[in-house]
Amino acid sequence: MTERQAFDRPERSASGSGATVPAVHAEHVSKIYRLGSVEVPALYDLSLAVAPGEMVCVLGKSGSGKSTLLRQLGLIDRPTSGRIYLEGREVTDLSESRRAGLRLDRLGYVFQEYALIQALTAQENVYLPAMMQGRLRRECRDRSAQLLTQVGLGDRATHRPKELSGGEQQRVAIARALVNGPVIVFADEPTANLDSISGRSVMQTLTDLNGGLGVTVVFVSHDPDDRRWATRLVTLSDGRLLSDEQVQR
Amino acid sequence: MRALRRTRVAVFLAVRSLVRGNAGVSLMSIAMMTAVFISVMFLPSLIAGATDALNLQLVGTLTGDLSVTASSGVTISGATSYLGQIRATEGVVAATGIRRVGSQVSHGSDSVTGGVDAVDPASYAQVFTTPWHMIEGRWLSAGDKHSIVLGIGVAGAGQTKLRTYASSLKTVHVGDTVEVTLLDGQRHTFVVQGIYENSFPLSDLGAFTTVADADSLISTTNISDEIRKAFDALDRLTSALGTAADQSSSLAAGANGVASAAGSLASSARTVASSASSVDSAAGTLATNAGSIATSTAALTTAAQQLAGALARAKGDLAAPAVASAKQSATSAAAVAQSAASLASTCPASAPTYCAAVAGHASIARAAAAAAASSTAATRTLAAALSQASASATTLAAQLASLSKGTAAMADAATQLANGTTSLASGTKNLAVASDQVHESTLAVARSATDLSDALTTSVQNAEGPSRATREDTLAKLDSAATVPGKDSVTRIVISVAAGADASTVTSRLQPLRDDIQFQSPAQLAAAIQDQLDTFDLINSIMRILSLLVAAITVLIITFVDLTNRRRQIGIERAIGIRSAAIVGSYVLKSMVTALIGTILGWLIFRFVLMPLVLRHPFQFPTGPVALASVPGVTRANVVILLVVAAVAALLPAIRTVRMRILDAIWGN
Numbered sequence: 001m002t003e004r005q006a007f008d009r010p011e012r013s014a015s016g017s018g019a020t021v022p023a024v025h026a027e028h029v030s031k032i033y034r035l036g037s038v039e040v041p042a043l044y045d046l047s048l049a050v051a052p053g054e055m056v057c058v059l060g061k062s063g064s065g066k067s068t069l070l071r072q073l074g075l076i077d078r079p080t081s082g083r084i085y086l087e088g089r090e091v092t093d094l095s096e097s098r099r100a101g102l103r104l105d106r107l108g109y110v111f112q113e114y115a116l117i118q119a120l121t122a123q124e125n126v127y128l129p130a131m132m133q134g135r136l137r138r139e140c141r142d143r144s145a146q147l148l149t150q151v152g153l154g155d156r157a158t159h160r161p162k163e164l165s166g167g168e169q170q171r172v173a174i175a176r177a178l179v180n181g182p183v184i185v186f187a188d189e190p191t192a193n194l195d196s197i198s199g200r201s202v203m204q205t206l207t208d209l210n211g212g213l214g215v216t217v218v219f220v221s222h223d224p225d226d227r228r229w230a231t232r233l234v235t236l237s238d239g240r241l242l243s244d245e246q247v248q249r
Numbered sequence: 250m251r252a253l254r255r256t257r258v259a260v261f262l263a264v265r266s267l268v269r270g271n272a273g274v275s276l277m278s279i280a281m282m283t284a285v286f287i288s289v290m291f292l293p294s295l296i297a298g299a300t301d302a303l304n305l306q307l308v309g310t311l312t313g314d315l316s317v318t319a320s321s322g323v324t325i326s327g328a329t330s331y332l333g334q335i336r337a338t339e340g341v342v343a344a345t346g347i348r349r350v351g352s353q354v355s356h357g358s359d360s361v362t363g364g365v366d367a368v369d370p371a372s373y374a375q376v377f378t379t380p381w382h383m384i385e386g387r388w389l390s391a392g393d394k395h396s397i398v399l400g401i402g403v404a405g406a407g408q409t410k411l412r413t414y415a416s417s418l419k420t421v422h423v424g425d426t427v428e429v430t431l432l433d434g435q436r437h438t439f440v441v442q443g444i445y446e447n448s449f450p451l452s453d454l455g456a457f458t459t460v461a462d463a464d465s466l467i468s469t470t471n472i473s474d475e476i477r478k479a480f481d482a483l484d485r486l487t488s489a490l491g492t493a494a495d496q497s498s499s500l501a502a503g504a505n506g507v508a509s510a511a512g513s514l515a516s517s518a519r520t521v522a523s524s525a526s527s528v529d530s531a532a533g534t535l536a537t538n539a540g541s542i543a544t545s546t547a548a549l550t551t552a553a554q555q556l557a558g559a560l561a562r563a564k565g566d567l568a569a570p571a572v573a574s575a576k577q578s579a580t581s582a583a584a585v586a587q588s589a590a591s592l593a594s595t596c597p598a599s600a601p602t603y604c605a606a607v608a609g610h611a612s613i614a615r616a617a618a619a620a621a622a623s624s625t626a627a628t629r630t631l632a633a634a635l636s637q638a639s640a641s642a643t644t645l646a647a648q649l650a651s652l653s654k655g656t657a658a659m660a661d662a663a664t665q666l667a668n669g670t671t672s673l674a675s676g677t678k679n680l681a682v683a684s685d686q687v688h689e690s691t692l693a694v695a696r697s698a699t700d701l702s703d704a705l706t707t708s709v710q711n712a713e714g715p716s717r718a719t720r721e722d723t724l725a726k727l728d729s730a731a732t733v734p735g736k737d738s739v740t741r742i743v744i745s746v747a748a749g750a751d752a753s754t755v756t757s758r759l760q761p762l763r764d765d766i767q768f769q770s771p772a773q774l775a776a777a778i779q780d781q782l783d784t785f786d787l788i789n790s791i792m793r794i795l796s797l798l799v800a801a802i803t804v805l806i807i808t809f810v811d812l813t814n815r816r817r818q819i820g821i822e823r824a825i826g827i828r829s830a831a832i833v834g835s836y837v838l839k840s841m842v843t844a845l846i847g848t849i850l851g852w853l854i855f856r857f858v859l860m861p862l863v864l865r866h867p868f869q870f871p872t873g874p875v876a877l878a879s880v881p882g883v884t885r886a887n888v889v890i891l892l893v894v895a896a897v898a899a900l901l902p903a904i905r906t907v908r909m910r911i912l913d914a915i916w917g918n
Contacts, residue, residue: 071912074824076824076911076912077910077911077912096829097828097829100823100826100827100828100829101826102826103824103825103826104825104826104827105826107826109824109825111821111824111915115817115821115824115915116821117262117265117818117821117822118269118270118818119262119265119266119268119269119270120265120269124261124265128258128261128262128822128825128827129825129826129827131254131257131258131261132254132255132258132826132827132828132831133254134250134254160269176825177825180826
């Protein structure tokens with residue numbers, strides 16, 4: 001079975017037949033970093049299924065494996081063991097090219113450090129993935145303008161990242177994550193480098209996307225206050241799942 | 250479609266990176282590419298400039314645009330009419346004939362060996378620039394007599410800094426006289442009318458006089474005739490040598506025969522000598538016997554003479570009286586008989602007895618008369634016999650005397666024979682010895698003759714020289730090549746082609762005019778500088794490769810540094826799904842655009858700054874001043890090569906970077 005067939009032909013979720021297919025599902029995932037001859041375990045046999053429409057907050061202390069889990073789920077890194085399913089399709093062993101395709105078409109990723117391309121304007125940063133997807137330039141512009149307006153930056157479209165505040169940059173990054181209509185958006189401590197107002201604005205944006213557009217959001221935070229934005233709290237400790245609970249936003 | 254998308258993104262990222270990226274890095278990249286481009290352009294342009302300068306010098310002072318020579322030699326006859334046809338040909342601006350007339354120019358103890366050409370001053374000045382480069386005096390004019398113009402390399406003109414000064418006439422100036430050795434071997438004095446300097450060593454070694462001078466001074470001598478004579482003499486010599494070889498061979502054979510004959514002769518001589526000794530002995534005996542015979546014969550002669558005398562006397566003393574007496578007796582008897590007969594006739598018949606007695610007596614008287622008559626006859630016979638005997642005796646005596654002389658002569662001859670045979674014996678012995686010597690000598694002669702024959706045969710083979718065909722071919726070439734050009738002949742014709750006209754087109758138009766000529770372009774005539782051009786090309790290639798290597802390494806380093814600085818950005822791009830090919834493409838494109846801008850800037854600087862600057866302050870080469878020349882082909886090639894080098898140099902680090910793990914790229918692990 002080819003990679004495309006493996007992706008195009010959904011398999012049943014590991015969570016059982018008849019159940020809703022998770023947007024993303026980690027099954028017995030372990031991750032060990034190798035720093036020279038030293039092995040540093042980051043995740044231990046962790047399983048987690050995120051249902052569509054959920055807004056999951058992954059909490060934990062520094063070094064608990066939050067970002068590591070997010071990178072495995074966001075197809076930015078590969079687990080040492082275990083399986084990753086995206087919309088019910090196993091993507092663990094897909095080629096880098098196919099994984100890049102999934103990252104482009106199905107996922108959105110918001111980095112802690114904004115991670116915008118400095119040579120591009122806010123609008124260009126946003127529509128770059130759309131352009132990669134083959135959208136027409138006008139379509140790209142319209143879509144990016146719409147998203148920027150949606151995140152409250154309609155008037156900053158032509159500004160370059162260095163001309164934007166941290167919160168604005170992070171919102172541009174969110175708009176970029178949404179430009180190709182992903183099924184799930186991953187945000188790795190999106191408010192870590194922001195002041196509280198900016199942080200709140202960013203989180204509000206994500207919440208609005210989740211609530212308004214039904215986009216599944218998985219975000220990592222070390223701030224317990226961020227739990228208020230989530231519909232589900234997952235707590236990690238030393239690479240293990242400490243708790244997993246549904247909450248009211 | 251997918252490739253198009255990737256290309257589109259690559260272009261988008263590259264353009265944005267160039268426009269809004271790190272200006273310092275971009276400017277440095279552009280500056281480096283500019284410097285590299287100028288570097289790779291400079292040397293080819295300098296070499297092209299040097300080549301152009303060489304070509305200009307060649308065309309302007311030596312070859313013209315087109316050179317016409319005889320296809321089977323160097324002499325073109327009927328030059329005047331042919332030049333007229335050439336000048337009337339479309340695309341021809343001017344044409345001039347050049348006739349090689351001299352081979353050496355001398356002044357005092359110095360001499361320069363090189364060509365002295367006779368030219369028509371006016372048409373020469375239309376084709377060549379030499380007349381405009383006079384540093385002393387003036388160019389020739391048609392009316393000049395015994396005038397010559399020399400190149401600085403020939404005259405020297407006291408310019409001790411000239412590289413060719415040592416081999417020049419050193420101090421010759423205008424007004425000085427020089428001696429020119431013409432092709433016919435004659436030497437004539439010319440007055441130096443002018444000295445030129447083309448700043449081109451190849452053409453500064455020329456010497457020119459006018460056609461009129463050449464016509465008045467030079468006799469035509471066909472060298473090929475002289476060579477043909479020499480060949481003929483060689484043939485004769487070869488033939489003579491061949492004959493001599495044959496004769497020598499015959500001589501050897503003859504000598505061998507002679508030696509053989511001499512051997513036989515010696516053998517025979519020895520036999521003859523032996524026989525001669527025997528003959529000598531016999532001859533001695535013969536001589537002795539001949540002496541005795543002579544003596545006997547002499548005695549016989551004397552006896553015969555005495556007998557003859559006696560008989561003569563006897564005849565005289567006896568025969569005559571006897572005859573007379575007989576005659577008288579006969580007469581008496583006859584008278585008695587007649588008396589008796591008369592008595593008897595008168596006797597009477599009566600006296601028969603008497604008559605009988607008288608008749609008897611008459612008979613007796615007749616008998617007596619008859620007897621007397623017989624006696625007289627007998628006496629006469631006797632006398633005749635005596636006379637005959639006397640005559641015979643005399644004859645005998647004379648014969649004996651003659652015989653005696655003969656025998657004496659024979660004795661002398663026998664003696665001489667004896668002497669001769671003695672000499673013969675001695676001679677034949679000597680002959681035998683001599684024959685032996687002759688035998689040995691002739692054998693030696695035969696050997697020498699054989700050796701001589703062999704040597705002569707070898708000489709003939711060696712003296713035969715080139716084959717007949719080769720010789721005839723050579724002579725045919727020499728018929729024109731070795732001929733001192735006649736009054737309407739030239740060594741070559743040089744043509745100036747109109748600006749914009751193609752020399753090959755002009756050649757094709759001129760070709761049908763004559764079929765005994767050939768055309769040569771300056772490039773074909775410039776074999777002398779080909780080595781120099783090849784060396785230039787080699788240096789150019791090496792420098793070009795080095796420059797491109799520097800360019801490649803520079804682009805590699807710049808791209809590598811740029812990519813290292815942008816590793817996080819590349820990680821982010823990959824994380825949001827931008828394909829590696831698009832990322833790599835953006836860096837390759839950026840590098841190529843940088844290279845293109847650099848090369849354009851480099852070309853502008855080169856074309857509008859460096860070239861005018863060098864034109865005002867040209868480099869001084871041995872062949873003259875050299876400026877930078879525009880070489881469009883090389884420029885285009887350099888642009889393409891630099892773009893390819895830039896692309897490859899960017900490709901390698903870009904591929905390396907996109908192969909990193911995204912996490913490592915973003916967070917620098």
